[in-house]
Amino acid sequence: QVQLVESGGGLVQAGGSLRLSCAASGRTFSIYAIGWFRQAPGKEREFVAAISWSGGSTYYADSVKGRFTISRDLGENTMSLQMNSLNAEDTAVYYCAADINPLSITLRLAEVYEYWGQGTQVTVSS
Numbered sequence: 001q002v003q004l005v006e007s008g009g010g011l012v013q014a015g016g017s018l019r020l021s022c023a024a025s026g027r028t029f030s031i032y033a034i035g036w037f038r039q040a041p042g043k044e045r046e047f048v049a050a051i052s053w054s055g056g057s058t059y060y061a062d063s064v065k066g067r068f069t070i071s072r073d074l075g076e077n078t079m080s081l082q083m084n085s086l087n088a089e090d091t092a093v094y095y096c097a098a099d100i101n102p103l104s105i106t107l108r109l110a111e112v113y114e115y116w117g118q119g120t121q122v123t124v125s126s
Contacts, residue, residue, distance in 0.1 A: 002026045002098045002115040009094060009120030012086055018122060020081040022096030033099045033107050034079045036070065038092035038122075048094070049081060050107035059107055063089075088126045093119040 008020040022034060035050035049070040050059045058070050069082040079096060097113035104112045 002028065002031060002100065004096050004098060004115055004117035006094065006096050006117040006120040009122045011123045011125065014087050014124055014126045016086055016124075017082070017084045018086065020083065020094055020096075020120060020122070022079040022081075022117060024077045024079070024098065028077050030100045031098045032102045032104065034070075034072065035097045035099065035107055035113055036079075036081050036094060037097060037110055038090075038094045039119075040092040043092075045095070045110050047108045047110070051079060052107075061108075083122070086122075086124045088124050091122060091124045093121050095119045 003025045005023045006020060008018060010018060012018050031053045033050055033052045036048040037045050038048050039045040047061050048064055049068055051070045051072055060068060067085045072079045096117045098115040099107060099113045
């Protein structure tokens with residue numbers, strides 16, 4: 001089992017920044033990658049960014065590329081999502097998720113992730 005806890009959400013004005021954190025515990029040695037997803041009211045959950053646990057390869061949705069940065073601190077078993085130049089379209093509940101399958105062919109689909117955090121709300125006021 002892997003447990004994930006997100007933090008860092010809140011209310012920010014358009015153009016501002018927030019930093020989300022995802023703390024992993026439990027069988028963290030089994031984690032292959034960590035992903036961030038978000039879900040706005042009335043919309044499907046969408047991929048935001050992902051990072052491989054050991055190699056640090058990163059992946060971004062086109063909508064956040066150049067504005068968001070995903071990183072990891074293996075010593076602390078935490079992953080962060082630095083979000084800059086936020087706009088109203090970024091308003092959503094943000095979730096981190098863990099993929100424990102090293103054979104996953106993509107990290108952009110929610111279905112490949114086995115463990116999920118409870119989510120943290122990000123609200124961007126225009």
